[in-house]
Amino acid sequence: MKIKKGDKVKVEYEGKFESGEVFDSSKAHGNPLEFVVESGQVVPGFDKAIDGMEKGEEKEFKIEPKEGYGEHKDELKKEIPRDMLPKDQEPKEGMILMMQAANGQQFPAKIAKVEKDKITIDLNHPLAGKKLIFKVKVLEIEHDKGEGIESKI
Structure with missing residues (x-):
């Protein structure tokens, strides 16, 4: 039977990126990826690409940014005073900082630029704006029995 929502x-x-560089794999994580189709656990383009596949089937597909992690947005780059960082932390371009929102939720921010009195952080997802190529093999399918996703979580 074919994969469905x-x-x-x-x-x-x-x-992989279009350059061929691998950015992620189930092999690197040591186990296959398990998820419920169209539940928001993977990017929309991944869900759409596996829809209709069958157990044992392999497929390679490309995901455009709008169906992946979104377009890169300049408005998600923010300048913050350098003295907001701990005194013992030397900021470097490319470094990932853990920031905290007013509600206490933590999120990663990449340092895009370091200046004498301020740093520019980039809050875009690291894969935003990138075209992604996936090679996938379906190992198992547990079909939804009409109970809905909510009853399985």
Whole structure:
């Protein structure tokens, strides 16, 4: 039977940039990726690409930014005073900082630029604006029995 919305699937995958550089894989994590189709656990383009696949099937597909991690947005770059960092922390371009929102939730921010009295942080997802190529093999499909996703979580 073919994969459809609500099915729980297990897949092996490898994600690459257009350059061929691998950025992620199930092999690197030591186990297959398991998720419920169209539940928001993976990017929309991944859900759409595996829809209709069958157990044992392999497929390679490209995901455009709008169906992946979104376009890169300049408005998500923010300047903050350098003295907001701990005195013993020397900021460097490319460094990832853990920031904290007013509600206490933590999120990563990449340092995009370091100046004498301020730093520019980039709050875009690291894969925003990138075209992604995935090679996927379906290992298992547990079909939704009409109970809905909520009853399985």
